[in-house]
Amino acid sequence: MSEEYHVVVGVDGSLGSEQALRWALWHAELVGDSVVVAVRGWDYPELYDRPVAGPEAVAHRTAAALDETIARLVPGNCSVPVRREVVYGHPAKALLDVVRRVHADLLVVGSRGSGGFATALLGSVAQYCVRHAHCPVLVARGEPDGSSAPSGAES
Known part of the structure; x- marks a missing residue:
């Protein structure tokens, strides 16, 4: 029996994270024998x-x-x-803790989350994860129509 393929995805309620969840599900379904771990980190605002x-x-x-x-x-x-995981701590560090714990094969994050700098090209959580994750990171770009499959990926 093969080992499960783990896709960890950051879900913070933003449109970008919703698209990340759609990408994670789409990718996991393509790979097969996969599990998606939806993670939401939380911390008190400073x-x-x-x-x-x-x-x-x-x-x-x-x-x-x-x-x-x-x-x-x-x-x-x-x-x-x-599966869902709610983790106390900074969202980027919470995601990477789960990535390490489940031995994730892929981490999916939105290009921008629910932080206060909506004009940033790439959100701080995404940047941190790209720099520090020990697995591939897919930064999902939002689809205007909210479709479940990424553009050009329909079969």
Whole structure:
């Protein structure tokens, strides 16, 4: 029996991360015998002296948001299992921790996430992951129509 192919994908609720999830599912289905691990890292914004809500409440809301995104974007007939992980810490470091732990074969991130600098060409999480990941990194560019297969990849 062959070992599962692991695709880790960062999902932060942004349009870019939704496209990254679509790319991850599309790629995993092509490869076969794959599992997608959807990861959402969370941390308190630096502008607060103390948390507005307790860590359990923030983790619960973060998990609920990730579950909602997965439920909305993963088709019911999807042949690829999707696991979810909510990880405390900076999103880029959280992603790379999961990549190492599951021995990921591919990391997929959006070109820009939900950070405050929407005009950046490549988001800081994507940049960090490209520089530090120990597996290939696919930086998904958003499709205007939100199609599930990347442009030109339909079969």
